[in-house]
Amino acid sequence: MKSLQELEQIKQKTLDSVSLRKDRAGGIRIVVGMGTCGIAAGARPVLMSFLEEVQKRNLRDVTITQTGCIGVCRLEPMVEVTRPGEEKVTYVKMTAEKAKRVISEHIVNGKIVNEYTIGAAE
Amino acid sequence: MSTSILQKDREKFTELQKVIDEYKDKEGPLMPIMHKAQEIFGYLPMEVQEYIANALDIPVSDIYGVATFYSQFTLKPKGKYSIGVCMGTACYVKGAQAILDELCKELNLKPGDTSDDLNFTLEATRCLGACGLAPVIMINDDVYGRLVPSDIKRIIDKYRNK
Amino acid sequence: MEFYRSHVLICGGTGCHSSGSSDIREVFQTELKKNHLENEVLLVQTGCFGLCEVGPVVIVYPEGAFYSRITKEDVPRIVSEHLLKGRIVTDLLYHDSIHEDDAIKSLDEVNFYKKQKRLALRNCGVIDPEKIEEYIAFDGYKALGKVLTEMTPEETIELIKASGLRGRGGAGFPTGLKWDFTAKAKGDKKYVCCNADEGDPGAFMDRSVLEGDPHCVLEAMAIAGYAVGADQGYIYVRAEYPIAVKRLTIAIAQARQMGLLGKNIFGTNFSFDIELRLGAGAFVCGEETALLASIEGKRGEPRPRPSLPAVKGVFGKPTLLNNVETYANIPQIILNGPEWFRSIGTEKSKGTKVFALGRKIVNTGLVEVPMGTTLREIIYEIGGGIPGGKEFKAAQTGGPSGGCIPAEHLDTPIDYDSLSEIGSMMGSGGLIVMDNDNCMVDIARFFLDFTVDESCGKCPPCRIGTKRMLEILDRITKGQGEEGDIEKLETLGKNIKASALCGLGQTAPNPILSTIRYFREEYEAHIRDKKCPAGVCQALLQIVIQADLCRGCGLCVKVCPTVAISGERKSPYVIDQNKCIKCGACLEKCPFKAIVKG
Ligand SMILES: Cc1cc2nc3c(=O)[nH]c(=O)nc-3n(C[C@H](O)[C@H](O)[C@H](O)COP(=O)(O)O)c2cc1C
Ligand code: SF4
Numbered sequence: 116m117k118s119l120q121e122l123e124q125i126k127q128k129t130l131d132s133v134s135l136r137k138d139r140a141g142g143i144r145i146v147v148g149m150g151t152c153g154i155a156a157g158a159r160p161v162l163m164s165f166l167e168e169v170q171k172r173n174l175r176d177v178t179i180t181q182t183g184c185i186g187v188c189r190l191e192p193m194v195e196v197t198r199p200g201e202e203k204v205t206y207v208k209m210t211a212e213k214a215k216r217v218i219s220e221h222i223v224n225g226k227i228v229n230e231y232t233i234g235a236a237e
Numbered sequence: 238m239s240t241s242i243l244q245k246d247r248e249k250f251t252e253l254q255k256v257i258d259e260y261k262d263k264e265g266p267l268m269p270i271m272h273k274a275q276e277i278f279g280y281l282p283m284e285v286q287e288y289i290a291n292a293l294d295i296p297v298s299d300i301y302g303v304a305t306f307y308s309q310f311t312l313k314p315k316g317k318y319s320i321g322v323c324m325g326t327a328c329y330v331k332g333a334q335a336i337l338d339e340l341c342k343e344l345n346l347k348p349g350d351t352s353d354d355l356n357f358t359l360e361a362t363r364c365l366g367a368c369g370l371a372p373v374i375m376i377n378d379d380v381y382g383r384l385v386p387s388d389i390k391r392i393i394d395k396y397r398n399k
Numbered sequence: 400m401e402f403y404r405s406h407v408l409i410c411g412g413t414g415c416h417s418s419g420s421s422d423i424r425e426v427f428q429t430e431l432k433k434n435h436l437e438n439e440v441l442l443v444q445t446g447c448f449g450l451c452e453v454g455p456v457v458i459v460y461p462e463g464a465f466y467s468r469i470t471k472e473d474v475p476r477i478v479s480e481h482l483l484k485g486r487i488v489t490d491l492l493y494h495d496s497i498h499e500d501d502a503i504k505s506l507d508e509v510n511f512y513k514k515q516k517r518l519a520l521r522n523c524g525v526i527d528p529e530k531i532e533e534y535i536a537f538d539g540y541k542a543l544g545k546v547l548t549e550m551t552p553e554e555t556i557e558l559i560k561a562s563g564l565r566g567r568g569g570a571g572f573p574t575g576l577k578w579d580f581t582a583k584a585k586g587d588k589k590y591v592c593c594n595a596d597e598g599d600p601g602a603f604m605d606r607s608v609l610e611g612d613p614h615c616v617l618e619a620m621a622i623a624g625y626a627v628g629a630d631q632g633y634i635y636v637r638a639e640y641p642i643a644v645k646r647l648t649i650a651i652a653q654a655r656q657m658g659l660l661g662k663n664i665f666g667t668n669f670s671f672d673i674e675l676r677l678g679a680g681a682f683v684c685g686e687e688t689a690l691l692a693s694i695e696g697k698r699g700e701p702r703p704r705p706s707l708p709a710v711k712g713v714f715g716k717p718t719l720l721n722n723v724e725t726y727a728n729i730p731q732i733i734l735n736g737p738e739w740f741r742s743i744g745t746e747k748s749k750g751t752k753v754f755a756l757g758r759k760i761v762n763t764g765l766v767e768v769p770m771g772t773t774l775r776e777i778i779y780e781i782g783g784g785i786p787g788g789k790e791f792k793a794a795q796t797g798g799p800s801g802g803c804i805p806a807e808h809l810d811t812p813i814d815y816d817s818l819s820e821i822g823s824m825m826g827s828g829g830l831i832v833m834d835n836d837n838c839m840v841d842i843a844r845f846f847l848d849f850t851v852d853e854s855c856g857k858c859p860p861c862r863i864g865t866k867r868m869l870e871i872l873d874r875i876t877k878g879q880g881e882e883g884d885i886e887k888l889e890t891l892g893k894n895i896k897a898s899a900l901c902g903l904g905q906t907a908p909n910p911i912l913s914t915i916r917y918f919r920e921e922y923e924a925h926i927r928d929k930k931c932p933a934g935v936c937q938a939l940l941q942i943v944i945q946a947d948l949c950r951g952c953g954l955c956v957k958v959c960p961t962v963a964i965s966g967e968r969k970s971p972y973v974i975d976q977n978k979c980i981k982c983g984a985c986l987e988k989c990p991f992k993a994i995v996k997g
């Protein structure tokens with residue numbers, strides 16, 4: 116160890132991987148509906164796609180979790196995205212491809228992908 | 238000095254010598270060496286004490302003094318499995334005595350003794366620091382907790398058949 | 400570094416380890432593979448969460464779901480339901496971690512954690528103690544870096560002094576002052592030692608720190624080394640703590656590899672290294688001069704003062720000795736500043752203290768609270784009270800050196816000074832709770848038995864005096880107590896306290912003196928009435944049949960192993976006290992509850 120900077124680098128490198136355990140309140144939350152209906156409708160690839168993107172882009176402060184059935188089985192796979200201080204956005208009939216777009220537009224740039232939301236589908 | 242032991246345990250002494258070489262020039266080498274020696278031989282027979290005394294060039298009485306002061310060092314051979322029954326506060330209150338009695342019965346040993354086949358040594362020990370699980374026993378490095386006397390046979394059988 | 404969406408923290412402390420947490424980890428591994436989740440879910444083995452009573456404990460993040468008493472059979476459900484489908488397995492959660500509406504509480508809302516303030520234990524149960532990177536991610540080694548690159552040794556010592564930190568090993572000596580003494584002592588070579596010989600029966604605070612966060616002790620020792628001018632450290636750890644020894648060994652190797660121990664740390668000309676020394680089962684080695692003798696490879700016998708370790712310690716050189724928990728506070732004090740630390744605690748005792756709760760308490764385990772918390776808060780709010788709703792009788796702090804605290808002092812804010820005022824002491828942090836089923840004479844005897852056994856025998860007051868006291872106590876518990884025994888105990892106790900060579904002997908009479916102080920009538924009952932009010936002392940116990948309740952069914956006669964019960968059918972039976980061995984078999988058998996202990 117030669118300097119504080121070097122220490123800081125190690126810290127930053129590891130921080131992403133442990134911050135999950137620290138505060139579960141802050142940051143962006145992506146919740147994928149993984150009830151039986153969701154899984155049947157293909158929620159796994161959606162989840163995987165989110166994971167891949169987050170990792171690829173080295174995004175911090177994003178938690179990805181799953182939940183049980185969100186409630187509207189015919190619209191599964193469903194995904195809820197919450198940015199701190201903003202309303203929850205619910206995306207429906209998700210696919211791995213759509214997940215990538217949600218990441219690049221909504222998560223990274225803060226622009227909701229309106230055409231995928233539950234409002235558009237109803 | 239009985240040379241038979243020396244021959245039989247030549248490998249062990251070679252190992253001990255390595256340990257001694259490693260620690261010899263460090264400060265306060267005696268305790269670590271004795272810990273390792275006990276790991277290697279299972280106990281600290283006179284021959285081993287003499288060997289260490291020679292190697293470190295200190296009187297064997299010093300080594301004997303240290304060996305007898307600390308309860309972890311033993312001058313008698315120990316069984317392959319060392320069973321420690323915690324008699325700490327928590328365990329005592331939660332029935333450690335009954336557990337110890339059951340072990341004595343099952344192994345036909347008194348606390349402090351080693352079975353003739355050198356398989357088991359039974360001992361009552363101080364708090365093992367797992368009071369949440371009281372009463373507990375420790376067999377070598379495995380800890381068993383929340384015991385009742387009827388658990389004992391099953392646990393001992395596991396080691397008998399190993 | 401991979402991104403994992405979920406972390407499964409499995410407690411790998413000794414408590415949970417022995418209730419099977421390593422098996423559970425293996426099952427998790429295979430189950431995750433089976434469900435192809437191994438790249439999404441990270442398994443972390445951590446140190447103790449403190450709630451050993453309900454172990455093995457598993458926490459799943461990001462939800463913070465707190466699973467307790469997990470068995471191998473439960474794991475497949477957690478994996479397929481929670482980790483795959485995101486449905487928390489509510490019936491496996493710790494009972495207090497769910498709101499009435501089934502939502503799960505975050506850990507700080509759970510009663511057991513709510514009133515706690517985890518400083519020394521802050522990383523325990525959060526990081527993987529075998530990965531130095533995780534320690535660093537939580538600001539590990541930053542304090543060392545700061546001290547080495549921005550502060551002088553004098554400034555470091557001033558900072559510790561200003562924080563008001565006092566030693567957590569028992570006596571509560573101001574830590575900054577101790578550092579100052581050692582720094583000012585003349586010597587070409589100095590040492591920094593850590594007392595990890597935790598020997599009080601029922602105490603395991605230091606073990607949990609070593610198992611859960613070994614690096615914080617290494618970092619603090621290096622800081623201390625810089626402050627006092629030492630380049631070599633020793634950690635003296637109980638050989639009975641194999642997991643702690645293993646984690647420390649790994650931690651030291653990692654720190655060396657990263658250059659956080661060794662030569663020219665942080666590019667400065669400060670060098671420092673640490674070695675482990677194993678104890679060998681002698682309680683007296685916790686005493687500082689005995690500990691230093693033991694590190695040197697001698698018999699662990701205390702040395703007569705005034706040879707202060709700060710002046711003449713290990714190998715005759717100036718030596719700083721602090722306790723594990725004391726060290727665990729250091730890095731945060733450096734990073735957050737002395738004012739922050741001073742803001743926690745009481746006037747004369749700053750910061751927090753870790754206690755090991757034991758015996759008659761619902762949540763046995765490890766808690767850390769600000770100094771000044773009352774016993775009532777610890778026992779009832781954090782500890783969950785006494786099982787079966789029984790009444791609190793007394794608590795024992797300070798182990799065999801401490802004393803008991805009766806119900807009238809439940810609301811005393813706990814710190815070093817308040818405890819010694821009421822005749823106990825902080826000690827290292829064992830906190831044993833007793834209810835009315837515990838006999839105070841028996842408790843006193845238990846602790847004295849421990850000290851008699853552990854006395855090194857060097858000085859007569861301790862070797863002979865404590866033995867005499869034990870003999871008297873033995874007699875009392877056997878119903879052979881005499882008038883004047885209590886006074887004899889008091890005189891002996893006072894003399895031993897005044898004349899024993901080391902802390903072991905000087906504090907050995909405390910449990911007896913304090914139980915006499917608060918429960919004198921219980922001693923008198925043993926001596927005069929030959930009765931043990933709590934019904935513990937076997938020899939004083941009488942099992943009697945209450946004639947008015949006995950219907951003469953004769954069931955008790957059949958179960959009595961010594962044929963002590965006799966009588967005519969349909970009329971009250973009697974027990975021959977000479978034959979009765981007080982096994983209590985008849986008590987359980989009697990359908991009319993006519994048989995009682997008294
Ligand atoms: C008999 C006896 C046993 C002791 N056992 C311990 C122990 O297990 N751990 C400990 O840290 N201090 C123990 N102490 C206190 C130490 O002697 C010493 O005061 C302490 O380690 C100093 O560190 P501190 O200033 O950080 O508290 C014991 C003292 C006596 C007299
Ligand atoms: S007081 Fe007891 S333990 Fe301490 S030196 Fe004397 S005999 Fe030894």
Ligand code: FES
Nearest residue numbers: 325328366367368
């Ligand atoms: S009393 Fe048995 S582990 Fe502590």
